[in-house]
Amino acid sequence: MNTSTSALAEKSRTFRMELGGKELTVSVGVLAQQANGSALVQYGETIVLVTAVMGSLRENIDYFPLSVDYEERLYAAGMIKGSRFIKREGRPTDDAILTGRLVDRTIRPLFDHRLRNEVQVIITVLSFDTENDADVLALIGASTALSISDIPWNGPIAGVRVGKVGEQFIINPTYAERDTAALDMVVSGTADRINMLESGAQQVSEEDIVRAAEAAHQEISKLTAFINDIRKEIGKEKLALSLQEDDQVVKQAVHELAHEKISAILLSDLQRLEKMDEVNKFAKEVGKMIAEKYPDAAVHQASRFIEEEINDIVHQNVLAHNRRIDGRKLDELRPIWTDAGILPRTHGSGLFNRGETQALSVLTLGEPALEQSMESMEFVGTKRFIHHYNFPPFCSGETGPLRGPGRREIGHGALAERAIEAILPTKEQFPYAIRIVTEILSSNGSTSMASVCGSTLALMDAGVPIVSPAAGIAMGLMTGEQGNYKVLTDIQGPEDHHGDMDLKVAGTRSGVTAMQMDVKIDGITPQMLRDAMTQARKARMEILDKIEQTLSAPRDTISPWAPKIAIVKINPDQIGLVIGSGGKTINEISDRTGATINIEQDGSVYIASRDITAVHEARTIIENMTREVAVGDTFSGKVVKITDFGAFIELAPGKDGLLHKSEIRRGAHFNVGDTMNVTVIRVEAGGKIALSQK
Numbered sequence: 001m002n003t004s005t006s007a008l009a010e011k012s013r014t015f016r017m018e019l020g021g022k023e024l025t026v027s028v029g030v031l032a033q034q035a036n037g038s039a040l041v042q043y044g045e046t047i048v049l050v051t052a053v054m055g056s057l058r059e060n061i062d063y064f065p066l067s068v069d070y071e072e073r074l075y076a077a078g079m080i081k082g083s084r085f086i087k088r089e090g091r092p093t094d095d096a097i098l099t100g101r102l103v104d105r106t107i108r109p110l111f112d113h114r115l116r117n118e119v120q121v122i123i124t125v126l127s128f129d130t131e132n133d134a135d136v137l138a139l140i141g142a143s144t145a146l147s148i149s150d151i152p153w154n155g156p157i158a159g160v161r162v163g164k165v166g167e168q169f170i171i172n173p174t175y176a177e178r179d180t181a182a183l184d185m186v187v188s189g190t191a192d193r194i195n196m197l198e199s200g201a202q203q204v205s206e207e208d209i210v211r212a213a214e215a216a217h218q219e220i221s222k223l224t225a226f227i228n229d230i231r232k233e234i235g236k237e238k239l240a241l242s243l244q245e246d247d248q249v250v251k252q253a254v255h256e257l258a259h260e261k262i263s264a265i266l267l268s269d270l271q272r273l274e275k276m277d278e279v280n281k282f283a284k285e286v287g288k289m290i291a292e293k294y295p296d297a298a299v300h301q302a303s304r305f306i307e308e309e310i311n312d313i314v315h316q317n318v319l320a321h322n323r324r325i326d327g328r329k330l331d332e333l334r335p336i337w338t339d340a341g342i343l344p345r346t347h348g349s350g351l352f353n354r355g356e357t358q359a360l361s362v363l364t365l366g367e368p369a370l371e372q373s374m375e376s377m378e379f380v381g382t383k384r385f386i387h388h389y390n391f392p393p394f395c396s397g398e399t400g401p402l403r404g405p406g407r408r409e410i411g412h413g414a415l416a417e418r419a420i421e422a423i424l425p426t427k428e429q430f431p432y433a434i435r436i437v438t439e440i441l442s443s444n445g446s447t448s449m450a451s452v453c454g455s456t457l458a459l460m461d462a463g464v465p466i467v468s469p470a471a472g473i474a475m476g477l478m479t480g481e482q483g484n485y486k487v488l489t490d491i492q493g494p495e496d497h498h499g500d501m502d503l504k505v506a507g508t509r510s511g512v513t514a515m516q517m518d519v520k521i522d523g524i525t526p527q528m529l530r531d532a533m534t535q536a537r538k539a540r541m542e543i544l545d546k547i548e549q550t551l552s553a554p555r556d557t558i559s560p561w562a563p564k565i566a567i568v569k570i571n572p573d574q575i576g577l578v579i580g581s582g583g584k585t586i587n588e589i590s591d592r593t594g595a596t597i598n599i600e601q602d603g604s605v606y607i608a609s610r611d612i613t614a615v616h617e618a619r620t621i622i623e624n625m626t627r628e629v630a631v632g633d634t635f636s637g638k639v640v641k642i643t644d645f646g647a648f649i650e651l652a653p654g655k656d657g658l659l660h661k662s663e664i665r666r667g668a669h670f671n672v673g674d675t676m677n678v679t680v681i682r683v684e685a686g687g688k689i690a691l692s693q694k
Contacts, residue, residue, distance in 0.1 A: 026140070058117070068121045073126065105196050106196040109523075162187060187212075343362060349461055356492070367606060386435045416506075422508075445490065475490075566607045578625060585654060645660060663692035
């Protein structure tokens with residue numbers, strides 16, 4: 001697209017800056033003019049349109065109604081949907097949902113939490129060049145659209161991708177560079193803080209994570225200045241919404257009534273659920289007392305003021321006294337126990353328990369044909385490893401409808417999947433499709449990281465030759481008004497809800513394989529990140545100790561219920577020979593042996609069956625078909641035709657040899673269909689094969 005000479009370029013206000021060695025272009029003022037704010041962002045030939053719209057006030061809700069949607073359009077990559085009957089894009093792909101969550105987690109902390117007007121950000125990918133990922137452009141576009149709009153927002157923020165290739169950190173690496181990168185991380189934040197991290201890695205060090213974040217933040221600071229310049233030049237004046245002010249009299253009354261009592265409950269020896277029950281009962285009593293003393297208009301604020309009291313109690317006990325509400329030290333894990341192989345007919349299973357969090361991971365192995373086919377704007381092909389995460393309502397002691405996975409389930413499952421991918425053997429080493437399903441049976445903090453631990457146990461129980469066991473942990477942060485802070489290990493429900501950060505770190509003893517960070521404050525500094533990563537590593541080593549007490553290494557053999565797979569490498573020129581006309585030959589081999597056969601373009605032939613004998617038989621047939629026959633080779637062949645001068649022996653489908661009557665062993669008798677051992681005694685120039693039974 002040549003925007004420099006188009007009518008769109010002439011009518012737009014266009015702003016440019018250099019980012020990662022390429023030009024970033026932001027155009028505003030023409031497209032989607034009925035939105036409160038919109039921006040067209042281009043990097044290379046990838047272009048996204050981002051709109052921000054504020055709707056009406058929603059009454060009687062206690063949360064800020066923000067939604068972020070990321071819309072992939074196949075036309076952006078010059079594609080038409082492969083389905084024969086349905087050509088319109090359907091439900092968002094998992095990647096689209098994850099990108100929407102990434103933007104949401106970045107921009108949400110910068111809104112006033114008292115806002116009750118609906119705000120919707122929609123990102124539409126209009127052009128995709130197969131080199132530059134649109135997710136970072138979505139972040140930049142969302143920040144620009146909100147900044148120049150009249151929607152109240154405390155931005156700007158910005159984000160970049162950083163990759164580690166060799167010893168270099170590359171800003172916004174291409175897809176090709178990401179394929180060889182040891183680290184692939186998206187970092188976002190304000191001019192002076194980091195407020196979101198998302199990464200996959202190949203066992204990189206904690207220090208490399210921090211250095212990558214620092215390198216990314218240097219570019220983020222330039223980007224936020226760039227967006228600020230755009231806002232100053234064309235931004236609208238922010239709307240002065242009537243946010244409900246706190247009733248300070250009621251707030252003080254709640255403090256006097258509730259602070260000491262709630263503090264005593266939270267710091268008591270009661271179990272977590274008992275504490276929450278006692279707090280809820282007391283909160284109702286406080287609400288009644290407030291209702292009797294003050295006008296009804298202020299009563300509904302009482303519950304929020306009680307939440308603020310809990311928040312203050314949790315923060316101050318950590319910051320001033322190094323005291324957590326469950327009595328643990330700041331770097332102390334909750335009790336952990338693990339098990340494996342608890343389901344007799346599955347291919348692998350692992351059970352991981354940390355405090356009240358419990359995850360059961362169940363693994364299934366399949367033949368390569370069962371890999372997941374994928375068709376999206378960014379990728380068309382198959383996916384070998386899949387991790388699915390289920391969060392039924394009973395795991396949090398609640399009732400609810402059983403529906404398909406929501407954005408949260410997809411996000412948690414993808415994070416655990418990314419953590420595990422780095423420890424899997426290659427397809428050449430272990431030619432299986434692998435699916436793990438993690439069932440969350442009880443939830444109280446970091447079920448995604450429990451999924452990593454349970455999945456590691458399931459992999460080892462199944463005999464998958466993983467590189468190294470992996471584990472994960474969630475870290476928290478409590479910050480004070482003076483800039484002081486404390487890092488918490490293994491946060492549970494109240495610490496997650498009332499804390500300032502949720503940092504999930506997964507990895508092996510050698511390094512980090514995945515991480516994700518959200519904050520409820522403006523952001524964190526690199527030093528805060530460094531402290532949290534160091535403390536997370538200590539916790540990870542302790543969890544790995546527990547895992548390895550159950551299984552120190554993968555089992556020597558896979559489950560008897562799993563398919564057995566063999567690989568035969570053939571010359572790609574021989575693929576047609578093995579398949580045969582219309583698939584006749586390969587189907588005959590499958591029918592004869594009972595094995596499933598799949599051939600890839602590089603000549604890799606995957607043979608699978610639960611019966612190892614069938615695998616060996618099919619493998620022998622294919623090897624015999626495709627090998628160069630030489631004098632002295634022996635075959636177990638089938639008699640397919642008998643003539644006056646001898647018999648024709650099928651050495652493999654499509655490959656016969658002549659057993660002349662002079663080479664038949666004296667006294668031998670056979671019929672068509674019989675099997676016999678023969679030896680090659682001559683290979684003629686035209687490919688004819690002479691055999692002997694002697």
